[in-house]
Amino acid sequence: MSATLLPHLLAEKSCVEEFLDLLGQEEQAMQEGLFADLTPLTARKAALLDRMTALDRTRESAQVAMGFEPGRAGADAAATAAGAAAQEAWAALLQLAESAKTGNRRNGAMVHGHLDFTRNALHYLQAAALPFYGPDGIRKAEGGTGTRLALG
Secondary structure, eight states, rough: HHHHHHHHHHHHHHHHHHHHHHHHHHHHHHHTTGGGHHHHHHOOOOOHHHHHHHHHHHHHHHHHHHTOHHHHOOOOHHHHHHHHHHHHHHHHHHHHHHHHHHHHHHHHHHHHHHHHHHHHHHHHHHEEEEEEEEEEEEETTTTEEEESOOOO
8 A cells, every 4th residue: 555655655755855955946036035036936836736736636636545534544555554654744734834834934024024125115215205406406395386596
């Protein structure tokens, strides 16, 4: 039985490890203000999430073919029945998945923090956007009336 489940678990584990590495790159880009790097990272992240979903479905099909129910309880039982190597791979996969979930939430919070900062800065700049000088070179006062700096 382990011959059918273990390769699926190892493939999922490898994919989640790759995702964790990508989350680290994403975090570093945000910390260093390299926001232009986020677009390609986001595209790679989406592709990895798609791959993880496909690997999860394939592994679940294998556990069902082994006679176990779909879902977490079936996966726990299938890994136990498949032997020590499968149990270790399943435990490692679950731990990595939890780390990925935590890292993705952390990065999401960082993104929202940057968005809030940017939004607040834009509001400030828009509120302070009253021109100091009009197009005619006249200094604008608070009320919007101008005072001539030079006559003539």
